Amino acid sequence: MFDKIYDVIVVGGGHAGSEAAAAAANMGSSTLLVTMNLQNIAQMSCNPAMGGIAKGQIVREIDALGGYSGIVSDTSAIQFKMLNKSKGPAMWSPRVQSDRMRFAEDWRLLLEQTKNLDFYQEMVTGLVIKGDEVTGVKTSLGLEIRAKTVVLTNGTFLNGLIHIGNKNFGGGRAGEKAATGITEQLVDLGFESGRMKTGTPPRVDGRSLDFSKMIEQPGDAVPEKFSYSDITKPLTTQRPCHMSYTSLEVHNLLREGFDRSPMFNGRIQSLGPRYCPSIEDKINRFADKDRHQIFVEPEGWNTVEYYINGFSTSLPEDVQFKALSAVKGFENVKFFRPGYAIEYDYFPPTQLTHSLETKLVKGLYFAGQINGTTGYEEAASQGLMAGINASLKVQEKEPFILKRNEAYIGVLIDDLITKGTDEPYRMFTSRAEYRTLLRQDNADIRLTPKGYELGIASEKRLKRMEEKLSKAEAFVGFFRTQSVKPEEANPVLESKDSQPIRQSDKMFKIFSRPNIGIEDVRKFEAVEAYIQSNDLDNEVIEQAEIQVKYSGYIAKEKLNADKLTRLEYVKIPSGYDYSQIKSMSYEAREKLKKIQPTTVAQASRISGVSPNDISVLLVYMGR
Structure with missing residues (x-):
């Protein structure tokens, strides 16, 4: 294996590394996962749980694309909760309490069953770089393993320092040594680094x-x-x-x-x-x-x-x-x-492109806490995207980038690349301006077709999603066309203190009332008969209910998204010279020069770039 040239080498076997290795291998790339301890693959270093507010949406998105985090969360779960059920569906967030040992074991076994994936246990101490391209990694034993692309997912291990009171000692987490060498090399290459901290309870x-x-x-x-x-x-x-x-x-x-x-x-x-x-x-x-x-x-x-x-x-x-x-x-x-608390090195993510490839070194990708994020879910989603894009680069294909109106993963990466972070970044529903569209219940509808095109979501998954969507749309159509008489509707409406009807009315209109839910309309004979005759499961019924009750909000948000994403298609030429735009503010020129946005929409989201700066930019670009 040491004389082989891998398509992708993934450094680190945490949540980001595991998803990156699985994605690259499942896309057909020869992949090597190098980690300091193979017994700790996908270790839950902190709390034994997956999901939560906004994080649950991310796990659903990973699963919809063909990643493994959702499957392992299910097989190792000891408790399930849907958080925020008292609020609207945009806020519903799944969370599981996990069996820590089973979670790591199930991840390890899934990876071992993944074709094209090799494993090696050792510390990576540096990268092999020729010109401005990465060509492999160096290990503590002095080995050089060659690769076309490298994904760094070092977590809290880069020069990790553990603190308990007045005592401190090197370590990536309790009982494991820190990783050294990589930060120093990257800084020598011109990368900017910083320090962050996180902690864990007794x-x-x-x-x-x-x-x-x-x-x-x-x-x-x-x-x-x-x-x-x-x-x-x-x-x-x-x-x-x-x-x-x-x-x-x-x-x-x-x-x-x-x-x-x-x-x-x-x-x-x-x-x-x-x-x-x-x-x-x-x-x-x-x-x-x-x-x-x-x-x-x-x-x-x-x-x-x-x-x-x-x-x-x-x-x-x-x-x-x-x-x-x-x-x-x-x-x-x-x-x-x-x-204990732990300090570790990270690299401000404004040094990356939206594919998570570094701007300074071609073929080198960063994912997880190395980018300044916190949380298993945020790390896993970045690992998935870095693994996908490393594989696509080897295949000489365009990178796979999710927009802000397509996924929480898109919001996460765009925030990191465009705004950067000087404190550990955590995802919240409030960060997503299109959260009504980015619900946990429709992640498969949004993303499984994309995962199928990439080759990581199976045809079986795609057909299952298409069947769910077809049945849900037909059920919504049923409500739009079917009427209910006052004598059947009014007892239900009066029991919910809702205004009775005087003549037959469409079920859709009644179902749309704020205080009327699916259990209420199932009391209508035709509704329950439809459900039974079409063998609708809870997933389809829930999807239809959301589409009926929130159709106005969803349509309005889609319209806003369409308007605001038009600028996503206005590309900025690579290496654009912002110094020529004298009528733009100095701060805007400096920020644009540093971050090098690829679209006008991305430029508009950079802190310090005003709407007037964007107008000036559009004029100079001849728009």
Whole structure:
């Protein structure tokens, strides 16, 4: 294998690396996954869960394109919840609690069954570069493995430094050494690098906890699943999580250790995730709060290890133990390991193109936390896209780029490339201006045809999606054409305090009322008969309901998207000389020169580029 020239080498076996390797191999590229420890492929370094607000949409999108994250989330799930069900469907977000050990095992086995994929365990310490192109990687044993493209997915391992109180030591995560050499080489090549931090909470022995003092958090009564494929099934049994609270006593105990906290004594200078702060950061920033939620999450079906979500910390271990022991239900807590913070190198993503290829070195791609993101889901989606585009480059095809109105993945990458980030980037529904279109329920309709064209989504998946869409559209058509008489409709309407009708009316109009749901219209004889005779499953019924009840919003957002994306097709020539545009602001010229947007729409989203600057640019481009 050492004398072989691979199409794609993926460095790192986390969530980004695993998706990148799977995508490239499934597209027919000879692929090598190089990682420091093959036993830790797709390791859940932090919380044992996948999905959540906006993140669940990303996992659905990965699955729709043909990635593996959704399948593994299903096969390793111990609990399923659809979050935000009380809100509109644009906000619904699936989340699973995972069996940590099974998740990694299932990923490993899936990758081993993937054709065109080889594995090698060793540290990559550098890249082989000729001119402005990458031609392979160097390992700690001095080996040079050649490749046409390389995808770096180093996670928190690049010069990783772990902090617990006054102690610090090199490491990519607990029990694993840091990776060295790559940052220094890239900086020498002209790349800009920075430092970020993240943290993790203590893991504890569930046998030492008193769950009777906590609030049980069960999964959904009727659980769904992540993957659109029929190879996984919804859970039939689930494990509950629990919730407790900190208190003023807990906060005071934590404050006693602030003088030894690397966050407050200046030893950690880098920024951590704004929306996932440490417990010490929470009680410092929100001093008016006398308590914070603590979620007690099981690590698997059978293990007694629990993850204490909401108690991320880098305080000294004795302070952690003393404070956590004061939380209700934790009086006799036993630690498996303390929480810690970790600092690591990243590279501002404005140095990449939308394909995730670096601008300085051809054939070199970055994906995951190396780009300044946080979260398994954000990393996995970047890995998928980098693997796809590395394979396409080898095939001498155009890169695959998702637009902001096509996927949350498109929003994520466009935000990174166009705006950059100086703190760990996390996806939220609020970041997507077209979130009514980018729902978790229609990711397959949006993206499976694209995955099929790329060769990573199967024909079976495509046909299943087409059947779902056809049945849903026919069901919506049924509501548009069928009428219901007052004597049948009014008892249902009156039971929901909805205005009765005086004459027959279209079911679509009645169904569109805000307080009328699918369970209400199923009381109409013709509706239930249609469902039964056409063998409609819950997925089709839900899709039809959304199309009926939110048709106005969806149509309006599509119209806005069409208007705003016209500029996506106005290309800016490569290497465009912005210095000639004297009537454009100096800041705009500098930002455009640095980021080198490929379209006018991308240019318009760059911070510091005003609408007037865009108007001037269009004039100079002769538009």
